[in-house]
Amino acid sequence: MDNEAIVPLPVWNGLASPGRRSAVRGLLRRDPDFFVAASELLGDSARTRAHIAVTSGQWRTVLAEADLLVSWGHLHDALAHLLELVQEDEPQAAGNTERRLARAVDELRASVRRMVADADILGFLPPETADPPRRGLVRYVSLVGRVVGAIAACEKQDWSEPGWRQLISLAGQVSAEVDQLTINEVPALVEVEEGAVRRAIGIDDRELVDGQGLAFTSRLEVAWSRDETHLDRRLRGQSAHLIDTSVVLSPSLRRHLVALVTTSFPLVANRVAVAARDLVLGALETDEAAFMAAWEEQWAGERMMWQGHAGFFKAHLELESGDRDDEHRLESVANAYVLAVEGDARRTAIAALAFAGQRLPGDSTLRPVHDAISRREGRLFEALASVIQVAWRNAIAHRDIWWDSDLGAARLGEDVVTLETLFMSAERARAVCQAFHHGVEVAFAIAKPPVRDWLTNAPESARNLAILEALGGCGISVHDLRRSGGTLELVVQSLDSDSFLQLCFGIIRSAELDHGISHWLVRQRTPNLTPISIDRDWVERVWAEAPEGMLRAPEDMFPLIVNALINSGAEPVPAVRHVIAYAAAQVTGEASRLGEGLAAGDERARTSLHECVVHCRRGLALAAELSGNESARKLASRIDAMLASVEARRDGSVESLHEVLAPVQAVFNARRMAAPPWFQG
Numbered sequence: 047m048d049n050e051a052i053v054p055l056p057v058w059n060g061l062a063s064p065g066r067r068s069a070v071r072g073l074l075r076r077d078p079d080f081f082v083a084a085s086e087l088l089g090d091s092a093r094t095r096a097h098i099a100v101t102s103g104q105w106r107t108v109l110a111e112a113d114l115l116v117s118w119g120h121l122h123d124a125l126a127h128l129l130e131l132v133q134e135d136e137p138q139a140a141g142n143t144e145r146r147l148a149r150a151v152d153e154l155r156a157s158v159r160r161m162v163a164d165a166d167i168l169g170f171l172p173p174e175t176a177d178p179p180r181r182g183l184v185r186y187v188s189l190v191g192r193v194v195g196a197i198a199a200c201e202k203q204d205w206s207e208p209g210w211r212q213l214i215s216l217a218g219q220v221s222a223e224v225d226q227l228t229i230n231e232v233p234a235l236v237e238v239e240e241g242a243v244r245r246a247i248g249i250d251d252r253e254l255v256d257g258q259g260l261a262f263t264s265r266l267e268v269a270w271s272r273d274e275t276h277l278d279r280r281l282r283g284q285s286a287h288l289i290d291t292s293v294v295l296s297p298s299l300r301r302h303l304v305a306l307v308t309t310s311f312p313l314v315a316n317r318v319a320v321a322a323r324d325l326v327l328g329a330l331e332t333d334e335a336a337f338m339a340a341w342e343e344q345w346a347g348e349r350m351m352w353q354g355h356a357g358f359f360k361a362h363l364e365l366e367s368g369d370r371d372d373e374h375r376l377e378s379v380a381n382a383y384v385l386a387v388e389g390d391a392r393r394t395a396i397a398a399l400a401f402a403g404q405r406l407p408g409d410s411t412l413r414p415v416h417d418a419i420s421r422r423e424g425r426l427f428e429a430l431a432s433v434i435q436v437a438w439r440n441a442i443a444h445r446d447i448w449w450d451s452d453l454g455a456a457r458l459g460e461d462v463v464t465l466e467t468l469f470m471s472a473e474r475a476r477a478v479c480q481a482f483h484h485g486v487e488v489a490f491a492i493a494k495p496p497v498r499d500w501l502t503n504a505p506e507s508a509r510n511l512a513i514l515e516a517l518g519g520c521g522i523s524v525h526d527l528r529r530s531g532g533t534l535e536l537v538v539q540s541l542d543s544d545s546f547l548q549l550c551f552g553i554i555r556s557a558e559l560d561h562g563i564s565h566w567l568v569r570q571r572t573p574n575l576t577p578i579s580i581d582r583d584w585v586e587r588v589w590a591e592a593p594e595g596m597l598r599a600p601e602d603m604f605p606l607i608v609n610a611l612i613n614s615g616a617e618p619v620p621a622v623r624h625v626i627a628y629a630a631a632q633v634t635g636e637a638s639r640l641g642e643g644l645a646a647g648d649e650r651a652r653t654s655l656h657e658c659v660v661h662c663r664r665g666l667a668l669a670a671e672l673s674g675n676e677s678a679r680k681l682a683s684r685i686d687a688m689l690a691s692v693e694a695r696r697d698g699s700v701e702s703l704h705e706v707l708a709p710v711q712a713v714f715n716a717r718r719m720a721a722p723p724w725f726q727g
Contacts (some may be wrong), residue, residue, distance in 0.1 A: 337401060604628065
């Protein structure tokens with residue numbers, strides 16, 4: 047908002063006739079409690095405790111963009127217009143006067159309604175009371191409430207001089223407060239403050255931001271698993287404007303809510319999410335089948351998300367880098383902006399229109415899409431329209447863009463734009479679009495519509511997110527995920543024996559989620575460790591052989607260990623010999639752990655040992671079979687015979703059980719396991 051464009055309110059000179067004041071009073075009192083109620087609502091808003099914690103280091107800039115400040119401009123202008131009409135001294139035809147006054151009053155009412163609606167952004171401001179912008183905004187809303195209250199007093203006093211003088215004084219105070227809240231300088235970048243994630247949800251920032259962005263899904267799951275109850279409660283408190291206590295926090299919903307809480311544009315993003323939620327819930331209630339058809343039609347566009355993220359990541363790195371000058375960085379930032387508006391914003395706008403009942407072709411260009419959303423009312427479409435600058439996009443697309451070294455800014459056609467402004471505009475566009483999808487996810491969590499085979503036909507980016515979620519649920523923090531043909535490449539934190547087994551579970555789960563993966567290649571962040579390479583046919587056999595889908599580690603993972611060893615260069619016989627030693631260690635270790643219970647004839651101890659032996663036999667047999675090596679199969683058959691004897695003595699005396707365990711112990715003693723090449727040391 048351009049504050050300099052707001053002129054002082056006209057000071058009445060007392061010439062307005064009593065009849066003119068009475069006419070205004072009568073028009074205002076069509077709803078006699080309107081301004082009183084509006085004043086009370088604004089007072090309540092100013093006292094609202096915020097939900098969302100500080101996540102951006104540029105709060106003053108964010109607040110300067112807040113619609114609430116823009117709303118004051120509309121309210122100020124409407125009030126000034128009304129006062130100008132009321133004090134007019136020139137004679138006017140009675141009917142024309144009434145019509146002009148009626149329009150002015152309608153403008154005033156509309157601007158007050160907008161102010162009341164926009165005041166809910168206080169629910170999205172940081173709760174830290176020491177934050178000056180927050181204190182200033184609360185004071186500002188309180189003053190606006192007093193302005194509206196003064197309007198109510200004026201109408202009750204027939205617009206006498208003391209009333210309007212108080213009104214003008216309060217309006218001046220509000221304009222001064224706006225000047226304090228508005229900063230014209232553009233910051234260097236939209237940055238997330240250090241510690242912002244911890245303040246918002248209680249998780250160390252490094253856990254979520256250390257690695258490729260979209261892979262934070264897995265890292266979030268791992269971090270959440272350590273204190274799910276506390277973190278769920280905290281996230282619900284931050285998201286009370288979106289969900290109530292009846293909504294189940296699924297891993298997917300958590301991911302969306304956390305992203306919303308930690309966005310660099312919390313005000314606009316949360317309001318867009320609320321609007322998207324309401325749009326989807328309304329569409330589902332009106333015609334569920336039509337909405338689901340529109341949703342499935344838009345689903346395929348998700349494939350562009352991954353590409354857009356990669357472009358932004360590159361642009362952000364180049365903006366922060368001191369190795370390239372601004373002229374060379376312009377290309378990357380301009381590409382990031384095109385990705386934001388052509389990819390995210392255009393696609394999201396088409397989806398929003400479809401959910402609202404207006405279908406546009408999926409290949410519609412940016413201009414007609416922008417025109418369509420600009421014609422629609424409501425916060426969602428206003429926000430989407432505001433992030434699309436068609437002229438900038440056209441200038442970039444047609445290469446009408448160059449660096450003006452004298453101005454230290456880019457020329458986009460006829461516009462002069464700094465690098466930071468261009469990148470921030472792209473970031474804001476992405477934040478709005480992501481907030482739309484957060485709102486859709488919230489609506490789905492509330493309404494639970496019948497989504498059919500969504501993952502089977504889902505685009506690659508959605509399958510990647512599902513895989514990351516599954517890996518995180520298995521305790522694996524993924525730092526990067528890439529695809530190369532049928533190979534899924536992962537970069538994970540350094541593994542030990544336990545986390546390697548968790549990785550195996552995650553790979554099996556990802557095979558279920560995405561049938562297009564034929565191979566997994568897992569690299570660890572520790573340098574010089576051999577990658578873990580696992581093939582789909584081995585994974586499918588492990589899953590197929592599991593009774594009722596029940597898998598046990600490490601026993602059922604023996605085939606995947608052998609597969610990884612062979613793929614790392616080991617011969618089949620040494621690879622199978624490794625898991626034979628593993629099986630022997632597992633059985634003898636279990637027998638030792640259960641020693642007292644076995645000696646006492648405890649049935650639970652016998653059952654536990656029996657299950658260990660059964661799973662070891664199955665895992666070894668399958669590993670030897672899949673190795674395709676006859677010598678390996680013979681080796682496995684020998685230990686299998688020993689384990690069969692242990693299984694047969696389940697109900698015998700402890701002495702007989704120890705007798706058949708002795709050969710297994712001998713195998714363990716003779717074949718100590720060497721560390722696989724993917725472990726350090």
